[in-house]
Amino acid sequence: MKCGSLPHYFSIEDIFATQERLPCKFVVPVHRLGFLDPSSESEDIAVGTTVELPYWLAKSLCCQRRNIVTVEMPKIYKEPYREILKADACVVDLHKFGLFFYEFGTYLSQLEHRDSVAIGSVLVQTFKERFRQVMDWAHNSGTDPLIIQRLDSLEKALFQEGYQTRAQLDAWLNKGASQITTAEMVINYKKRKLAVLDDL
Missing domain, CATH: 1.20.58.2050 (Methane Monooxygenase Hydroxylase; Chain G, domain 1)
Structure with a gap:
C-alpha cells in the first residue's frame, strides 16, 4: 500500500x-x-x-x-453495502453508514486494496445520485430535521449552502419586485438636453 x-x-x-x-x-x-x-x-x-x-x-x-x-475494509464499504447503494442510493439513510461516509471512503479508496477502486466508483455514483435530491430538499423542504438526519456531514454542508442560497435568492427577488423608477441622474440629463435644444 x-x-x-x-x-x-x-x-x-x-x-x-x-x-x-x-x-x-x-x-x-x-x-x-x-x-x-x-x-x-x-x-x-x-x-x-x-x-x-x-x-x-x-x-x-x-x-x-x-x-x-x-x-x-469496514463493513459499510464492503460489497453487500456497495450493492445497496448501487441499487438506489437515494433511499439510504447515509448518516447510519457514517457521519463522514464520503470523506472516510475517499481515504480508503487511496489504499492499495482489492476493493479500493470499487469504493471510489460507488462514492462518485452515490454522490451524483443523491446531489440532486439534496438540492431539491434544500430548496423545497425548509429545514426539516428528519431530512437532515439522513445526510452525512458533506451532504449536510451542501444542504445548508443550498438552503441559504435559495433564501438569499428569494429575498433578492422580493426586493426587486418593487416598481422600477428612472434614476435621478437620467432625469437631470434629459432636462439639460431639453434646455440645450430650447436655446437652439
Whole structure:
C-alpha cells in the first residue's frame, strides 16, 4: 500500500474522518505493543493478531516501506453495502453508514486494496445520485430535521449552502419586485438636453 495524500492538517472533518477505525491484521511480530490488543495478556503482538486501529495509524503501518499490517475494509464499504447503494442510493439513510461516509471512503479508496477502486466508483455514483435530491430538499423542504438526519456531514454542508442560497435568492427577488423608477441622474440629463435644444 502506498503512503501519500495526507489529510489536511487544519481540517476538523479530516481529523474526525481519519480517526475512524479499521480492522488490521499484523503480518510481522511487534514487540512491546501488546497493550493495543485488549484481549491479549502478552507484552508483544503476534503474527495474525487482528486489532482495530485508526486510519491514520493503519495507513502508516501498511504502506510499502512498512508492511506491518494488512487492512480489512469496514463493513459499510464492503460489497453487500456497495450493492445497496448501487441499487438506489437515494433511499439510504447515509448518516447510519457514517457521519463522514464520503470523506472516510475517499481515504480508503487511496489504499492499495482489492476493493479500493470499487469504493471510489460507488462514492462518485452515490454522490451524483443523491446531489440532486439534496438540492431539491434544500430548496423545497425548509429545514426539516428528519431530512437532515439522513445526510452525512458533506451532504449536510451542501444542504445548508443550498438552503441559504435559495433564501438569499428569494429575498433578492422580493426586493426587486418593487416598481422600477428612472434614476435621478437620467432625469437631470434629459432636462439639460431639453434646455440645450430650447436655446437652439
